[in-house]
Amino acid sequence: MSIDEVFRRILRSKIFKNRKVLMPDYIPNELPHREKEIERIAITLAPALRGDRPNNLFIYGLTGTGKTAVVKYVLSRLEAKALELGSKVKGIYVNVRHRDTPYRILADIALEIGAKVPFTGLSTGEVFGRLVSKLRGLDGIYIIVLDEIDFLIRKHGDDVLYKLTRINELLDKAKVSIIGITNSVKFVENLDPRVRSSLGEEEMVFPPYNAEQLRDILAQRARMAFRENVLERDVIPLCAALAAREHGDARRALDLLRVAGEIAERLGDDKVRKEHVMLAREEIERDRVADVVRSLPLHSKLVLAAILAASGGGRVAVTTGEIYEWYKKIVKLLDIEEVTFRRVSGIIGELDMLGIIQARVISRGRYGKTRIISTAADPKTMLASLEEDPMLDPVLEIVEREALSKDERNNR
Template sequence: MTNLDEIFNSAYKSKVFRRREVLLPDYIPEILPHRDKEIKKVALTLAPSLRGERPSNIFIYGLTGTGKTAVVKYVLRKLKENATGKGVNIGYIYVNVRHRETPYRILADIAEHFNIRVPFTGLSIGEVYNRIIRKISNIETVFIITLDEVDFLVKKYGDDLLYNLTRINEQLSRSKVSLIGITNSLKLIESLDPRVKSSLNEEELVFPPYDAKQLQDILYPRAMDAFVENALDEDIVPLCSALAARDHGDARRALDLLRIAGEIAEREERDRVVKDDVMKARIEIERDRVSDIIKTLPLHGKLVMLSILITTGYGKDYATTGEIYDKYKKIVSTLGFEEITLRRVSGIIGELDMLGIISGRIISRGRYGKTRVINLGGDANTIIEALREDPIMDEILDEEAKWK
């Protein structure tokens, strides 16, 4: 073996991980602990497709990381395997609505599964819809379309698309389509058109959150698979489970913590993951999340974020929408930009609140009006760091520092 081989080999061979991919969010294990009941229910509902019949539509509720997506994907995979064995045609399509959050993109995504090429924009929604129908109408297949996180779609664009999809069968001659809707919010179904509601809710399934013990049952087998023997301190898995259990029993969060903790240990070329790595992982996850959001903010979004940062005294204090808007106007006028309206700034603040970058609550000060009181939810430095990636923000922050 030459020197180079040795280098590559030792770089390739991690001291911590054996199969890191087992911890990635889209990995579906062979066994899903504490979800037997749910798997059975989904399987029973979808089973008629093996006889070429259209299965009932299913609606699934549950908070993030409760195994909704995993269960659905798992059952669909098994179903498909079973179908090919029996010579039945079943097609399944999985679309995550959060990543494709407009009706057009969702349809475009579905279309792409059928090998219909659709442009990023330019076609009418109806046209994409028609192309899909034209393409699949005559194929003798049961299609199961899964829409993950539909709440995002309904909240922003209403239920038109859902309504059309539930009625798609009327326009198909030989193929059949059934839908699986997955949502985080229990309130969603109430806001739906009654027609959509009854048709989509043929079967309904609620996924309860995991508790710390159940999270451990999920983590242990995966940790065994993912890590080299003895790479984990004993208290690592319980710690990740406990932290995630506090976070409404989110299994994905628990797996992320475990994986990132491992990556930190690996980066530092240690062969053992310790408690402190988990704590660091927690900070790192938060930093990445904040930085991703701030980076993709439009210019005025960043300026508003900056104004919040300054008016709240870098997180030590509270500020109202009005105070933030005043500060924003000052910043904008020194830069010579055109300012956006209060309405829009209020909207941006609302969005930042929803994203959890800041935390605000609406209060009434009686005579002195009703407003939103805001402070930074998390760490100011994380936000400053993310903002400084934009040269304009960087300059303003330097300027601001001089005044102090």
């Protein structure tokens, strides 16, 4: 296929009318099956239009239950209404997972309201100070949305949150409300009670979508995204069913649909079929794993290599001790300084959290307590991503051979 032909195909896609509406950050004009939630949030925030401070709001719900979309949607409508009425209302959205230090969060908020703050260099306290002094010069209602707030608490405690919830005491004209969004319900338990009560003036829960609701969502977006009649009848139900299995994640469902369309297009098909969805599922998982592995720091990669070697490419579950032995071997071959056992243990925990391995603590009684570790992603994908790092060249051959040799042993 010539380059020109590639371009031509993309330009007049037989599949997509408007691919953007399937992207994760797209906020549609209608959010099916979230009418109740929209209304509740609207009711909570509405006082802002009269110049009153809305109650702080705390929202729980698993990933892909529409929390972010609903909040953004209501905020934009609220801002529009405020403009119409001439009242000053501003929503400030911060995703805490992406800007996961107190400093960056405060800096983002400060920048949004027009204070000048450098990327780094100041103390967190000083940024907070600048934020406050800027706000003191303003009036109006500021609604700060802290999305995925649990990331902040887990890594840095609730100090910032405490300060933010009490910021109104330092202001006279401007007022601040906070909307906290989280997908882990249990993180609230280890929150300072003062923060908890102040943040949770109002609380609401977003339930997962079921397969039927997912179908509606997909159907609505598909009408905008795809050309007429390119989706085979069973495509949407399949995407919905797969995503419903993963705790009703609408985002996952939309990803599946989009990638399935992209695959169909790449294959030059003029219809999106079930098979494309299945391929999409694999591709999404592969990409996720590859991204995670690629961005790992050196010793995490080495530990992952050790796990693959020790477990024979994921065939056998292994213990932390066994992994550490392999890790030391690898490090010696590469002539790199080794990290401590404690650190390797920590790295194993991190890899577990990233979902590329599975580690479970067990007790073997007399023979001690340990974690048994197995792979949670395709070993071949992980190996391939490790190969991209030239540092690992000298050992990968051995790791790969080890992974295969156990395979062969099993076959015999």
